[in-house]
Amino acid sequence: MRLLLPFALLLAGPASAQSNVPPPALADTQLPDPAQERSAKALMETLRCLVCQSQSIADSDADMAADMRALVRQRIAAGERPDQVRDWLIQRYGDYVSYDPPFSPASILLWATPLLLLGIGIVLARRSLKRRRR
Amino acid sequence: MKRRLFWVPLAAFVAVAGLFAWMLSQEPDRQVRSRLIGQPLPAFTLAPAVPTKPGLTTAAFRTGQPRLLNVFGSWCVPCAAEAPQLAKLARAGAKIDAIAIRDTPDKVAAFLSDYGDPYAAIGDDRNSSVQLALGSSGVPETFVIDGQGRIAHQHIGAIRDEDVPILLARLKAAR
Numbered sequence: 001m002r003l004l005l006p007f008a009l010l011l012a013g014p015a016s017a018q019s020n021v022p023p024p025a026l027a028d029t030q031l032p033d034p035a036q037e038r039s040a041k042a043l044m045e046t047l048r049c050l051v052c053q054s055q056s057i058a059d060s061d062a063d064m065a066a067d068m069r070a071l072v073r074q075r076i077a078a079g080e081r082p083d084q085v086r087d088w089l090i091q092r093y094g095d096y097v098s099y100d101p102p103f104s105p106a107s108i109l110l111w112a113t114p115l116l117l118l119g120i121g122i123v124l125a126r127r128s129l130k131r132r133r134r
Numbered sequence: 135m136k137r138r139l140f141w142v143p144l145a146a147f148v149a150v151a152g153l154f155a156w157m158l159s160q161e162p163d164r165q166v167r168s169r170l171i172g173q174p175l176p177a178f179t180l181a182p183a184v185p186t187k188p189g190l191t192t193a194a195f196r197t198g199q200p201r202l203l204n205v206f207g208s209w210c211v212p213c214a215a216e217a218p219q220l221a222k223l224a225r226a227g228a229k230i231d232a233i234a235i236r237d238t239p240d241k242v243a244a245f246l247s248d249y250g251d252p253y254a255a256i257g258d259d260r261n262s263s264v265q266l267a268l269g270s271s272g273v274p275e276t277f278v279i280d281g282q283g284r285i286a287h288q289h290i291g292a293i294r295d296e297d298v299p300i301l302l303a304r305l306k307a308a309r
Contacts, residue, residue: 019209019236024261050166050271063236064272067262092269094169 023066026073033077040073043082046099047072047089056099165290168269168277175203175283176267180257183234183242190231190257198281200308202301204232204253205265205275208245213274216292217249223293224252226302233259235273276301280308 031037044058049065057065057072068089075085089097101107170176175192182189195201204220206213224230232253234242242256259265268277270288278287278301286308289301 019207020238020241021236021260053164053166064262067236068266070261071263071266089266090169092169092266093166093271096166 019063023063024070026070026077027066028069029073031073031077036076037073039082040076043076043085044069044072047086048097048099050093050097166271167290168271168285168288170269170285171288173285175279175285176264178257178264178267180233180259180264183232183237183256183258184239184246186243187253188255190233190255192283194231194255195279195283196281199229200278200280200286200305202228202230202305203277203279204230205235205268205270205273205277206232207235207273208237208241210235210273212292214245214249216274216294217252219293219295219298220252221250222298223301226298228302228305229254231255231257233257233264235259235262235265278304278308 031040041058045056047057047068049055049057049060049062049068051062051064052060055065057068072085075088076082086098086100095102095104101110103111175195177192179191180189195203202223220230230252232255234256237258237260239258246253257264268285270277272290274292276289276293277285278289280286287301287304289297293301
């Protein structure tokens with residue numbers, strides 16, 4: 001009996017918290033204009049799925065991510081720039097919704113640390129090289 | 135000088151490890167709150183989610199009376215769990231409207247007959263567009279809308295018994 005359990009589980013339908021209607025068409029259908037589709041896809045990869053917070057909406061199977069993909073494609077198809085769509089979402093959900101953190105006092109270390117470390121490395125390297133030459 | 139420098143990496147390591155230990159022991163706040171608190175409700179017009187009730191438009195929230203806007207889905211288990219508390223709020227005089235997320239009329243009607251119907255109007259938000267415009271990140275959520283149609287408060291997750299007086303107080307304050 002215990003041996004059969006994995007197979008029984010395979011047959012059982014997954015208990016689903018997903019909703020009653022199929023996702024909107026634009027959630028999983030590419031836009032006819034390849035350039036628009038490319039920018040929509042690039043934007044989706046940098047937007048956070050809000051119910052599965054470690055995935056982008058491009059990667060997530062959640063209903064809400066599907067609805068957000070549809071929203072992105074709709075707005076891009078209507079002629080909005082990707083930045084405008086991102087800003088619209090940030091207005092509602094905060095910077096958290098974006099995987100592309102803006103430059104702000106809170107994120108200055110994030111952007112400046114690599115340069116800072118590079119600077120320190122150059123200084124250290126110079127010093128030790130000088131010492132060796134002597 | 136050299137001696138002291140020798141300990142710097144270890145000190146740095148201990149500091150970073152301590153920071154990690156402290157942050158890992160904190161309960162993370164995974165709630166994504168709407169940034170629209172204090173701002174007007176986004177304009178929307180939603181068709182009725184069930185034939186027996188009116189749909190929902192932004193105009194319904196500019197009547198001078200504060201109202202609750204409940205975001206729910208008949209497929210959502212916590213939404214069924216908060217139904218008794220919504221009924222309690224309605225009995226206490228709260229006016230409650232709802233938007234049904236990704237739902238069908240028959241499923242919504244079945245949900246209402248199973249768990250009770252505290253709603254004045256229910257809008258059909260089939261592709262979550264109004265939910266996204268509200269900055270709502272899941273179901274259930276309940277917004278307190280003041281008499282001028284501004285978002286005064288957002289309650290994330292199911293309404294529990296202890297949340298009922300809090301929401302009533304928020305409604306009173308939003309007059």
